[in-house]
Amino acid sequence: MxxxxxxxxxxxxxxxxxxxxxxxxxxxxxxxxxxxxxxxxxxxxxxxxxxxxxxxxxxxxxxxxxxxxxxxxxxxxxxxxxxxxxxxxxxxxxxxxxxxxxxxxxxxxxxxxxxQGEALGAAAVTEPGSGTDVAGMRTTCRRVDGGYLLQGSKMWISNLEHARWFITFARLVEGGERGGVCAFVVDRDSEGVGTAPVKDKLGFRPLSSGEVVFDDVFVPDENLVGEPEKGFAVAMAAVENGRLGVASRAVGVLAAVVDEVTEYARTRETFGNPIGTYQLVQSKVADMVVGLETARLLTYRLAELKDEGVERLRRESSLAKMHASDALMRASVDAAQIFGGYCASPEYAIGRHLRDAKIFQIVEGSNDLHKLLIAEDQLGLRSSERERKRAPAAA
Ligand SMILES: Cc1cc2nc3c(=O)[nH]c(=O)nc-3n(C[C@H](O)[C@H](O)[C@H](O)COP(=O)(O)OP(=O)(O)OC[C@H]3O[C@@H](n4cnc5c(N)ncnc54)[C@H](O)[C@@H]3O)c2cc1C
CATH class of the missing domain: 1.10.540.10 (Acyl-CoA dehydrogenase/oxidase, N-terminal domain)
Structure with missing residues (x-):
């Protein structure tokens, strides 16, 4: 910085x-x-x-x-x-x-x-059958007088509890032909919109997430985002912008884990000594601190580049998101070990951080995909398993 x-x-x-x-x-x-x-x-x-x-x-x-x-x-x-x-x-x-x-x-x-907090929204990208492979979406739209009719469903959509509208994506179908992806804003109270939250989630629990169904939902022309059939770029802009957010949030949880472990390892005693005096515990703490500081550097660097107006930051976004969430996952597992039986107690937040950490590695691009993107960028070669007609991306 x-x-x-x-x-x-x-x-x-x-x-x-x-x-x-x-x-x-x-x-x-x-x-x-x-x-x-x-x-x-x-x-x-x-x-x-x-x-x-x-x-x-x-x-x-x-x-x-x-x-x-x-x-x-x-x-x-x-x-x-x-x-x-x-x-x-x-x-x-x-x-x-x-x-x-x-x-x-x-x-x-x-x-x-x-x-302004007056009408919250949600982003409905992932579908029951396609998450990493956004282009594999099955939700369709067809042109009708004054707008489009949407048919399909989205899965794992967060903020269902409060969202009044969804930004969503559908593939245009005309005369039986599948065309490009269109992006829309759909009002939640439109006829044909249904929602079903998934209860008792592993992590990200306060954020109500679940299914959104579009059953012949009419969306007026003025709610199309960008050009017809150019909606994939809208989805990618949202996803890429989202990665600074997810990296920053992972850094925040990781900082909490480090603080909580520090306090616990300094005060919890076994055999008459604070557990923080044992080298096996110290090794875990040192790894966490390195993870936190490097995750911060990558995240702040990404933010700085955005402030400088750099447009394409796919590599930097993947580095920050993947590293911050992986460091969080490793630290949470180690923290649970350091807390011993108390990691299972609701008295401490470590259990919650551990559950959230796993979700961080999956959302806004599974870390396996980010690894491929980083390697592809470095090597200038596309991974053989991604060498297909349509380019997969990630929600
Ligand atoms: C709590 C929560 C909140 C969410 N909120 C939202 C939201 O608000 N909006 C939204 O649109 N979505 C949301 N999602 C969905 C999330 O973005 C997807 O789950 C994620 O993109 C992965 O998609 P998938 O679950 O379909 O997994 P899949 O695409 O089926 O992938 C499963 C696994 O296969 C492997 N894999 C797949 N493709 C590749 C590849 N090309 N290379 C290497 N490995 C690969 C990876 O290990 C991956 O984790 C949320 C999910 C959760 C759990």
């Missing part, structure tokens, strides 16, 4: 830290157990501008630079990852494509109310 953070960036980080510790910490375990984010919390998050992220003020955003945005997400995530995930949606997976490709009207009607 060059000479460090600017005073503005530190102010954003400090505000997020104060809010997280003062307002989020006490209820985090309860929200995880209850699989629920109360509306009052979202109102507070919105009123402090944390939903606004990097979106410009004219669209209700906070107009943050990317480094400030990454620091804000890290601080929120350190205390309650699900709130940080929600705060990342308008700038990332949910709003990123609308901001870049959507009409002025769509930005005013959907992006602005999300940033």
């Amino acid at each position: 060059g000479a460090g953070f600017t005073a503005e960036q530190e102010a954003v980080r400090d505000a997020a830290r104060a809010f997280a510790q003062g307002e989020l910490a006490a209820g985090a375990a309860e929200r995880d157990a209850g699989e629920h984010i109360p509306a009052e919390i979202i109102e507070k998050v919105a009123s402090l501008g944390f939903l606004g992220g990097v979106i410009p003020e004219e669209y209700g955003g906070a107009g943050l630079d990317y480094v400030s945005y990454a620091l804000m997400l890290e601080e929120l995530s350190k205390v309650d990852h699900s709130i940080a995930c929600l705060a990342s949606f308008p700038s990332g997976l949910c709003g990123g494509g609308i901001y870049r490709y959507g009409s002025e009207d769509l930005k005013q009607r959907y992006l602005k109310p999300f940033c």
Whole structure:
């Protein structure tokens, strides 16, 4: 990070830290157990501008630079990852494509109310039969008078509890021919939209996630995002923008794991000594610290490059997302070992971090895919198993 953070960036980080510790910490375990984010919390998050992220003020955003945005997400995530995930949606997976490709009207009607906490959205990319391979989607749309009819379903869509609309994707079918992908914003209360949350999830529990069904749902022309049949670029813009968010959130949870392990290993005693004096414990702690610091560097570097206006950051996005979530997974497993039997107790957050860590390795591009993307970029060769007509990507 060059000479460090600017005073503005530190102010954003400090505000997020104060809010997280003062307002989020006490209820985090309860929200995880209850699989629920109360509306009052979202109102507070919105009123402090944390939903606004990097979106410009004219669209209700906070107009943050990317480094400030990454620091804000890290601080929120350190205390309650699900709130940080929600705060990342308008700038990332949910709003990123609308901001870049959507009409002025769509930005005013959907992006602005999300940033201001008035009408939240969700990103519906993954399907029951295709996640990593986004282009393999089966949801279709066909042209009708004044718009399109959508048919199909999406799976694992987060923020089902509060979303009033979905940005989603469907393949155009005309005269029996399959055409390109179209991107749409669909109002949740449109006729033919159904939702079914998955209860008792392994991780990311407060964020209600589940199925969204489109049964001949009419979407007007004005809700098309970008050009007809150019929706794949919208999906990829959203996904790539989302990766800074997911990396920052993983760094936040990892920082929490390191703090909690530090406290525990200094105070828990066996055989008359703090367990932190044993070299096998110290080795795990050292690995965690290296993981955290390197994940931070990759994440802040990605944010810096975005602030410099670099457009294509696929390699850097994959490096940050994969490394931060892998480091989090390793640290969480080691932390559970260090906590011994108490890792299983709801008295400590380690169990929750461990459950969330696994999900981090899967969402917004499975880490196996990121590994392929990094290797392909390095070698200048496409992996043989991805050498197919349509290019797989990742939600
Ligand atoms: C809690 C939660 C919240 C989520 N929220 C959202 C959301 O808000 N919106 C949304 O659209 N989606 C969401 N998802 C879905 C998530 O993005 C997908 O689960 C993810 O992209 C993986 O897709 P899949 O589950 O279909 O796995 P698959 O694509 O079936 O892949 C399964 C595994 O196969 C391997 N694999 C697959 N392809 C390759 C390849 N090319 N190279 C190497 N290995 C490969 C990987 O190990 C991968 O993990 C969420 C998921 C969860 C669990």
